[in-house]
Amino acid sequence: MTEEAADHLADVPVEAVREALVEWYEADHRAFPWRETEDPYEILVSEVMSQQTQLGRVVEAWAAFLDRWPTAAALADADRADVVAFWTDHSLGYNNRAKYLHEAARQVCEEFDGAFPRDPDGLSELMGVGPYTANAVASFAFDNGDAVVDTNVKRVLHRAFDVPDDDAAFERVASELMPDGESRVWNNAIMELGGVACEKTPACDAAGCPWREWCHAYETGDFTAPDVPTQPDFEGSRRQMRGRVVNVLGEYDELPIDELGPRVRVDYAPDGEYGREWLWDLLADLEADGLVETDDDGTARLRR
Incomplete structure (x- = not known):
């Protein structure tokens, strides 16, 4: 454990924290269809769609997209204008996302012989796939990622372990908490915690947060957290x-x-x-x- 991470986890029984979170997640969690697949293409589509759209709305769009273009090869062969039109029709955010996803599918077919890279570095070579998305696909498709750190995870770590609002600090603590070789279940679990129990308005008791006995915010009543960027209005944009x-x-x-x-x-x-x-x-x-x-x-x- 790094010295900086140790400062924030000094009084935390890390093994107990890990077990509590995974048990909580496996006992009950939101049933999103992309959590039921290990297909990297299907997971990449869900990650790109989820970047700017509420997860509830992504479910229908994700299913329709895969029904129309069920594989990376099918998407690579599609007319880019059709892909962009689909994106707009389903209000999925910036059309560049559709363009990049289409180009990434072509790369997989033409540069990687149809097989997705299996690690974050390789996945980052795909068009429009940044570090976060690459790591998410590596985690959920291949169980081969690092600790995911999104805005929900930052909120959880800030409140639970008093981690300062600093990206490097969040990365260090998240990495130390994640069990080796278990990125799929861990990253799903900690993001679920941030999505249902540790939202902007926390629901610690109602959601049965498994970290209450160690949580700094729960103990002190101070539930402040890093600011979360707001999505600009789509209408008229x-x-x-x-x-x-x-x-x-x-x-x-x-x-x-x-x-x-x-x-x-x-x-x-x-x-x-x-x-x-x-x-x-x-x-x-x-x-x-x-x-x-x-x-x-x-x-x-x-x-x-």
């Missing part, structure tokens, strides 16, 4: 408008910009705040992402 452009162009072979505009925003006016300049800016973003192409005469179409 730039990402919503980007999605509308893709959807509209999906219905037509091509459209002049002044015919596209009113179909994206009802208040579109060529020389107004939401006019040609605004729409050309959106189209430039989508063109840079490889989703749209435009002509000099002001015609836009999806890139096929």
Whole structure:
């Protein structure tokens, strides 16, 4: 155990803490379908979807996505515009997530002979897969990850063991707590604890938190925690408008910009705040992402 981690776990019976959490999780936890699979593709899809969407809404979208593209190979063969349109239709956040997921599927098929890398470093080579997502897939698909540290886990560690709001400190303590070679059950369990018992408004007794006897916050009554970033409103946002452009162009072979505009925003006016300049800016973003192409005469179409 590192010296820094030892400072926060000095009076904590680590083995008892581990056993209590795993027993609590295995006795009862939320039944999400991606917890019932070890398929790295299915888990990657769930992780990408969950980054910006409440888990309850992800369930339906995840099932529909896998029904349409059941394997990495199927997704790799799909038209990227169709994948992006699905993302928008299901309000799954930034469309770049769909683009990156599609590209990651191509990488798996073309660069890794159809087999997902099994460790966080290898998974991080996939497009759009950052350290957190790589570690989650390695943990849940291959039981081969490190301790996951997301906002829920930070809240748990801050309250339970008085860990300061410092990423390095959270990483150290999380790593020391996780039993060797048990990343799948441990990471699921500690994230479940943060999701149902140690939310912003804690439900320690109601959820039967297994760490109450060791928890600093439970003892002191001080349930402050690191700030949790809020998700910007989707309605009227730039990402919503980007999605509308893709959807509209999906219905037509091509459209002049002044015919596209009113179909994206009802208040579109060529020389107004939401006019040609605004729409050309959106189209430039989508063109840079490889989703749209435009002509000099002001015609836009999806890139096929």
